[in-house]
Each structure stands twice: as C-alpha cells, then as structure tokens.
Amino acid sequence: MKVLVPVKRVIDYNVKARVKADGSGVDLANVKMSMNPFDEISVEQAVRMKEAGVITEVIIASIGPAAAQETIRTALAMGGDRGVLVKTDQTVEPLAVAKILKEIATKEGAEIVILGKQAIDDDSNQTGQMLAALLGWSQATFASEVKLDGGKAEVTREVDGGLQTIKVNLPTVITVDLRLNEPRYASLPNIMKARKKPIEEKTPEDFGVDITPRLKVLKTTEPPTRSAGVKVESVQELVAKLRNEAGVI
C-alpha cells in the first residue's frame, strides 16, 4: 500500500511574519523557510507506518517554487522514498492544490494521503478535506492517533471538547494534529542518502489543472495592536480594579 504525503514550504514557525509596508503581502525576502510543522508530523506518521510494515512506499509531493525541492529533500531524509515536485511560482490556493494532489494520488495508486491539518502561512485548514471530497474518499481530520485495521483506519481526532474516535473506509485522507507524534531529526547519513532519491518534476499544466486564484487579495495589514496597561502592586489592588474600573467581576 502506497502513502502520499504532501509537504509545503512555509516561513519558519519561529520567525514572526512581517507585513510589507505597502500592504501587498507578507515579506518573505531573506526569511528562513522550513517545512510546515504539521507536515513534518505527517511525514513522520507515514515513515513509522512503513517501518511497521503496514505500508510499502512513502511518496512525498510539494507544489511551489523550485526551492520547494529542499522541503521534499528534508522529507526524503526523514524516510520518504521518492518525491514529486509540481513547480510554479504562482500562489496556489487550497482548491487548486487539492486538484493537483488528486491527480498525483490517482496516478500513483496511493490508498492513503496524510497531510498537515493546516499550513501555518495562510491558516486555511482546507486542503485535506477538499482532496477527500474530490477523490470521493472518506476523511479523518485533526488526527492524534491512527490505527490501520483491515480495510479501515481507526482515527482518534482532536475536537473542541476533547477527543473523538471514528472509523473510516480505505482509501482515505488523514489530516494530522500536533500531538500525533514527535517528528524525528534526519541523521547525516540519511541526509546524504536523500540526495540520491529521485524527485520527479512536473507543472500544474501536466495535470491539466487551472491554478488561477479564485480569491483576490485586496490588501494585507498589520493586526490591531494592544498596548500595555498598568502594573498593579497587590492582589487587592488588582481585584479592586477589575471590579470597579473594568467591571468584569
């Protein structure tokens, strides 16, 4: 059984995004880029499933600029078998990403696609669900535990009030949450080995997918800032202020 793991190159999660002064977007020039942290968790999950012998091959895909190849290499160093890079310098919205991934999953005969629940740049949280819809497959989002059981997957999901367990038919799309696993660091020998693993290069046109954005970004602005208030000297003063000044207790 083959597993497809899409990965996205995004601004590193330790770097604070800065809005460009002209409001045209977020400044990505000379900013450290890394694999979307949720995608590291999906790569780890797929590699663990391969190590456990329940799947046979882990295919890594990325849609983005030429530099996204580095992100694929990182995933290959973690244990992915081979990569597919769909090269484009345009903004690709989740729906278009899902359409391209559908073609890759179908062509490769993948039975499970594992994705991060969202990318930390556009925070859309859409691609996995859209892909499942387009493929007509089941979906298990926000996974914190995954068990394969015959033709089904039992997935525990992180939901607002706690945890929920569902059973989904294979083939399926799983999106992962933070606590599914702790992604490994690639070892030096594995980084060297990953350099020799094949990465196939494609374009969106190869899949016949129109990636023209559907949404027009009118402007990007700084969020409203909060200013620091006052320091209180004692708990008594705090309670008095909350009661009499703020009126919240």
Next chain:
Amino acid sequence: MSVLVVADHDNKTLAEVTAKVVTAAKQMGDEVHILVAGQDCEPVAQAASKLDGVAKVLHADDPIYSARLAENVTELVVGLMGNYSAVMSSATTASKNFMPRVAALLDVAQISEIVKVEAPDTFVRPIYAGNAMQTVQSGEAKKVITVRTTTFQATGQGGSAAIEKISAAKNPGLSEYVEDRLSSSERPQLTSAKIIISGGRGMQSGDNFKMIEAVADKLKAAVGASRAAVDAGYAPNDMQVGQTGKVVAPELYIAVGISGAIQHLAGMKDSKVIVAINKDEEAPIFQVSDYGLVADLFKAVPELEAELAKLGL
C-alpha cells in the same frame, strides 16, 4: 438568494457560536436560514428558530447525522446549495471538518475564519496566526465561509422562524462514529466562557492547577493552559489556548505563569480585559495585558482566591 447557516450543536443544545455566525450572515444582506442536521435534535431546531434575524430553519433529523460525520453532512449541504448564495458556519472543529468538503464539491474557494464582513463579497481574515490580516474578495457564485466567532456578537432572541422538516440525503457510508471522550467538567467551555483563567509553565505541575481551579470556581470561569503547560503534561490538550489550540475572546482573561509566546497570544489577544500574573517583569505577556501583577503566583493566586471570597464570590 438566501444565506444558509449550518448550526453547531450536540443534538440537545444549540451552540452559542451559531448565534454569532447568524450575526455575520445577516451582514451578507440576504435572508438567513439555519440548517440543523442531527438525531433527535428537535430542541436544537426550536432554539434556532428563536434567533433574531432567522427566516427559516431546515431540520434534518436522521441517525446518519447523530455524530455529524463530515461525509454525511457534506452530502446534505451540497444538495441544498441550489437555493443559496452562501453557506456559513463557525470555525469549530466540527465545521472545519465538513465545510472545505462542501466547497470542493461546489468547485469554489472557501474563505476560512473571517473576522469581518466588509461587503457581501469582501472579508477580512487572519493569516500567519494573526500576525497579519488579509482582505479578500471572492467572485465565486456560491460562497463557503467559516466564521471566527470571537469577533462577532451573538444575535438576539425573539425570532419565530418556521421550522421545515427536510429529508436526509443519501448516506455515503464512508465512515462511522466510534466514541467521544470529552472532558467532563462542570465549568463553562473555553470557547464560550465569559472569564478564563489559564496556567503556563510557571505552574510547575499539574497538581498546582488546583489553585487556578479554585479561582475559576469563584469566578465561574473556564480553565485554560498554554502550550508549554500542555507539552509539559500539566494540563490536557483540549485546555490549550493558542495558535494550535483554541482561539478565545472572553470578557476577562487571566494569564498565570504564562510568559506570552506569540503562539499563546494568537489565541487570546482579542480578550476584552487581560490580566497577567508573572514573577518575571520582563515577560512579554505584560505588553498585552491591561493589568499586570509582578508576583510569585504561588502566593498571588491563593491571595486572589481569598480576595474574591471576601467579595462573596
């Protein structure tokens, strides 16, 4: 054409977030209908019909909607969209689960977690964990929108919409519900609480959260935690407030022993009044707090409980 709001509920009670989604939906300038899909959820449909500004409630009652599995709800919503120009729901885990599925089947872009309706085709949404705000315009014939409900006021009561029973859509049969393991608590839910008190790594142990719980009981507050506290095992996952946890905006947010990492601020900076209690006066949390108390939390929190007791709380 009208706007369809998909209700959040647990088959017994209509979630408060739905009243906030209705407020956003009213700003789209069309008639607002609510879809209640569930099992034995008549009280939810009743509650939905009383929301101000709702013209009609569609009630689909069937066992296949009891757990509101994404595949099943999607089938139902997509079937209804011939009559609607937009579908809106909250940005809860339940709605985030099925809404993109609806969008894909309609072949339209979804607009996630809007915080403002600028015009019926123009919306503001946070990106980069709230470090930037994006204004987007959608030319899609059908709009699929999730709403970050912390920034919208709940619509009032007093409506009397007609409830129309609708039949279930086909069951795709792709998934089944096994169980919920929900945190049982007498306290209010984080996402709807008026007051929240959260503990961070400074709490030093899960046991010490009892001090916070004692204050929470006095204030009828929900208890939250920072990611650092959750990762250290002091508190369970579902208590996490932040970029990767829950986004909250209560009237009063009390951060105890929380330094104020960007990740945490992204989840609580829209709170009306923020209080920080931390022994490190350089902690970034003080830069966003209305009232800061530089103190040892192990002394300050029990004192706070005692002061509240004096007020008869």
